Amino acid sequence: MSFDTGALEFDKVLKRIETYCQTERGRDAVRSLAPTAEKDAVIVMLDETEEAFWVVHEGLQPDFSDVSDLRAAMKRLRIGGVLTVRDLLDIKTHIGATRRIKKAMSRLSERLERELGIASHGEALVACTDLEKAVTEAIDDHGDVLSSASQELKRIRNMLDTMERRIKQTLDSVLKKEADKLTEQIVTMRQNRYVVMVKPSAKNAFPGTILDYSSSGETAYVEPDAVREAAANKTRLEAEEKREIERILAELSRKAAEHTDELEHNSEVLTHLECLFAKAAYAYNTESVKPRMGQSFNLIKARHPLIPADEVVANTIAFDEGVTTMVITGSNTGGKTVTLKTAGLLSIMAQSGCMIPARTGSELPVFKQVRADIGDEQSIEQSLSTFSSHMTKIVDIIKHIDKDSLVLLDEIGVGTDPDEGASLAMSILDTLDEHGAHVMATTHYPELKAYAYTKASIVNASVEFDEKSLQPTYRLLIRTPGESHAFLIGERLGLPKSVIEKARKRQVTADTDINDMIRNLKDEGKRLDKLTTDYETLLEKNKQHHDELVALKESLLEERAGLKEKMLNENREKVEKVKREALALIAELESMKTTSFKDHDLADFKHKVRSLAVDGDETSKTPEHDYRPGDTVYIMKYNRNGQLIKRQKDDRWLVKLGTLKSVFKTDEFEYAGP
Numbered sequence: 001m002s003f004d005t006g007a008l009e010f011d012k013v014l015k016r017i018e019t020y021c022q023t024e025r026g027r028d029a030v031r032s033l034a035p036t037a038e039k040d041a042v043i044v045m046l047d048e049t050e051e052a053f054w055v056v057h058e059g060l061q062p063d064f065s066d067v068s069d070l071r072a073a074m075k076r077l078r079i080g081g082v083l084t085v086r087d088l089l090d091i092k093t094h095i096g097a098t099r100r101i102k103k104a105m106s107r108l109s110e111r112l113e114r115e116l117g118i119a120s121h122g123e124a125l126v127a128c129t130d131l132e133k134a135v136t137e138a139i140d141d142h143g144d145v146l147s148s149a150s151q152e153l154k155r156i157r158n159m160l161d162t163m164e165r166r167i168k169q170t171l172d173s174v175l176k177k178e179a180d181k182l183t184e185q186i187v188t189m190r191q192n193r194y195v196v197m198v199k200p201s202a203k204n205a206f207p208g209t210i211l212d213y214s215s216s217g218e219t220a221y222v223e224p225d226a227v228r229e230a231a232a233n234k235t236r237l238e239a240e241e242k243r244e245i246e247r248i249l250a251e252l253s254r255k256a257a258e259h260t261d262e263l264e265h266n267s268e269v270l271t272h273l274e275c276l277f278a279k280a281a282y283a284y285n286t287e288s289v290k291p292r293m294g295q296s297f298n299l300i301k302a303r304h305p306l307i308p309a310d311e312v313v314a315n316t317i318a319f320d321e322g323v324t325t326m327v328i329t330g331s332n333t334g335g336k337t338v339t340l341k342t343a344g345l346l347s348i349m350a351q352s353g354c355m356i357p358a359r360t361g362s363e364l365p366v367f368k369q370v371r372a373d374i375g376d377e378q379s380i381e382q383s384l385s386t387f388s389s390h391m392t393k394i395v396d397i398i399k400h401i402d403k404d405s406l407v408l409l410d411e412i413g414v415g416t417d418p419d420e421g422a423s424l425a426m427s428i429l430d431t432l433d434e435h436g437a438h439v440m441a442t443t444h445y446p447e448l449k450a451y452a453y454t455k456a457s458i459v460n461a462s463v464e465f466d467e468k469s470l471q472p473t474y475r476l477l478i479r480t481p482g483e484s485h486a487f488l489i490g491e492r493l494g495l496p497k498s499v500i501e502k503a504r505k506r507q508v509t510a511d512t513d514i515n516d517m518i519r520n521l522k523d524e525g526k527r528l529d530k531l532t533t534d535y536e537t538l539l540e541k542n543k544q545h546h547d548e549l550v551a552l553k554e555s556l557l558e559e560r561a562g563l564k565e566k567m568l569n570e571n572r573e574k575v576e577k578v579k580r581e582a583l584a585l586i587a588e589l590e591s592m593k594t595t596s597f598k599d600h601d602l603a604d605f606k607h608k609v610r611s612l613a614v615d616g617d618e619t620s621k622t623p624e625h626d627y628r629p630g631d632t633v634y635i636m637k638y639n640r641n642g643q644l645i646k647r648q649k650d651d652r653w654l655v656k657l658g659t660l661k662s663v664f665k666t667d668e669f670e671y672a673g674p
Contacts, residue, residue: 001037002369003034003348003369004370004372005035007344007372007374008344008374009306009341009345010349013306014030017030017278017282017354018030018278020278020281021064021278022063022064022065022067022274023064023065023067023069023271025067026274026278029274029275030278030279033352033354034352035351036352037367037404039293042353043293046290046293046350046353046355047290048118048276048353049276049279049353050280050355051116052118052280053280053283053284053290053355054112057284058112060104060108060112062101062104063101064101064270064277066096066097067094067097067098067270070090070263071267073090074263074267077260081253082253083253084249085139086143091131092132095132095263096132098270099127102122102125105119105273108122118276121273122273124269125266125269126265128262128263130255131255131256131259134252134255138248150244153245153248159237160237160241163230166230167194167234170224170226170227170230171194171196171227174224175196182196182197182198182199184197188221190211190221190223191212193223193231195223196208197219199219200219200220203222208222208224209222209223209225211223279354279355288356288357289355289360291346291350291355291364292361292362292364293363293365294364294365296365298317298361298362299318299343299358300316300360301316302314302315302342303357304338305356305357307338313335313475315342315474315476316476317342317343317476317478319459322457323458324433324436324437324439324457325429325433325455326440326458326460326461327441327442327443327448327451327452327459327460328340328441328442328461329444329446329449329461329462335476337374339463339476340408340409340410341372341408343408344370344406347364347367347370347406348370351366351367367405368405369400369404369406370405370408371397371400371405372410373394374408390411390414397432398431398432401437402435402436403436406438406439406440407438407439407440407441408439408441409440409442411442411443412429412441412448413443414444422447425441425443425448426447426448426451429451433457433458452481459478460478460480461479462476462477463475463476625671627647627666627671629644629647631643631671632672632673633653633655633669633670633672634669634671634672635655635669636670640657641672642656651665651666652664652665653666653669
């Protein structure tokens with residue numbers, strides 16, 4: 001298995017992908033991406049990247065910025081070492097990030113309303129809450145060991161606080177009592193001991209030990225005898241504090257060592273996820289797609305990922321059934337080499353689990369080898385000529401090639417006598433063709449154009465050249481060989497016509513016939529391209545019209561529903577008003593004590609008034625219409641009336657619509673009359 005990733009500049013693609021990583025370990029993982037020839041593994045990687053792509057599309061990718069790098073700490077634990085405070089804080093942060101990302105991954109399937117296989121990586125993360133709690137209770141976020149970490153540490157620090165207050169009080173007393181002997185009434189430190197600044201003339205009269213002098217000699221730094229013992233006790237307590245902190249760190253390290261496997265496992269899972277989402281983010285920003293990994297080589301509108309988006313030309317690079325070799329001819333700087341690199345680089349990207357900058361529907365085989373002889377790799381140290389350099393590489397390719405290989409040869413046979421070079425190039429292509437490998441080769445030899453027509457497994461191709469502007473368009477034309485345009489370019493650049501005419505007369509007739517055939521093929525290709533472009537434009541317009549009709553239909557339905565609701569509200573208000581007036585009238589009749597109405601009549605009137613409701617009101621208590629054959633109904637879906645013919649099963653009716661008959665549910669129509 002061999003992949004020429006360097007010649008195809010796969011490392012430059014990885015550098016772009018790693019910019020989407022937030023941690024150094026994630027960037028390391030991206031840099032280590034490499035193609036595999038295991039088809040099942042490639043499919044799994046691409047499926048995961050596509051799932052991550054949709055997560056990125058919805059802006060739901062996890063944040064990895066606080067995932068600490070534990071590699072050094074884990075190495076120290078493996079050999080029984082003691083972790084530093086910084087190491088333990090990193091572990092605490094890592095556990096917190098693991099818990100947060102695990103929770104975020106568990107919600108992805110629900111939020112995207114689709115099952116995601118990558119959610120299993122979140123499920124695989126292990127909670128180490130006991131270790132996180134232990135570190136939190138012992139060390140604060142600033143890296144200070146808390147007094148509550150142990151009873152002994154708390155006792156020592158309480159004694160230190162007491163000792164420091166006593167020393168301060170003593171020094172304050174010394175400053176006041178011996179003020180006339182001091183140059184300044186301040187306390188400072190020398191040799192980690194408390195000193196005051198004494199005048200040289202009073203140094204012998206001051207009770208204390210001289211530890212230092214100022215550079216001018218005008219001040220003696222003296223440790224007062226009054227604080228010497230207290231300061232010594234403080235130093236002893238500080239040593240005890242340090243030993244207790246070391247003991248606490250050792251205890252936390254032992255606890256962390258019990259979780260080494262879980263922490264390393266979590267680190268690997270998080271690194272895989274970060275690398276995965278980096279690939280997805282790159283794919284999202286480069287409008288890439290997941291290719292199908294099958295048997296065909298069909299890159300639709302493929303773009304070279306290293307060429308700026310506003311400059312790159314998308315090309316379809318496809319091998320028809322039975323075709324395994326493509327010979328690309330045409331002018332210099334026409335994009336032939338870019339075409340080779342695009343095919344090889346996108347194959348390597350796909351087999352590394354990266355989506356590719358192409359159109360949906362693209363398909364690639366899974367190659368065991370992607371070999372490339374591109375550019376002048378002449379070695380000065382080895383004193384190899386350009387021809388020898390190419391031949392050395394091709395010899396190695398032929399030695400290891402098989403049907404599951406992609407071979408890219410730039411300017412095959414170049415660097416030697418043209419006749420011999422062309423013959424050798426055809427022989428090399430014959431050999432590669434016999435092995436069944438996919439081959440793409442560029443050349444300037446006209447003999448190879450005719451050669452490609454002699455075998456069904458080989459196809460001509462070229463990169464289009466605009467004869468009016470004398471500029472390449474970089475469009476790949478499959479089944480159309482290219483021309484060098486030497487005469488045309490020379491003429492446009494001012495070469496005398498007499499020179500051009502002599503050159504034309506010297507040109508071999510066979511070559512002229514080939515060039516005439518090429519021009520005819522190009523004209524036919526342009527005609528077919530125009531038909532294809534017109535067809536694609538028509539499809540796009542039809543799609544736009546369809547989308548507009550769907551949007552208009554939805555808008556009309558929403559407007560109709562709004563108007564219906566408005567009418568219901570207005571009618572509801574009118575009915576309520578009538579209710580109030582009717583009830584008031586009934587109350588007035590009751591107060592008149594007239595004998596014209598009995599009590600049960602009045603009660604019946606009240607019930608009927610309160611039962612009044614608006615037709616179509618969901619709050620109405622009146623029963624639904626009892627549909628019968630012959631009733632006229634309004635079919636909401638088609639905005640027209642129909643006539644009920646016969647009741648079907650499951651609350652459905654056979655309805656006559658003009659000359660047509662169809663079955664509708666009762667909730668799809670409304671009663672419109674008898």
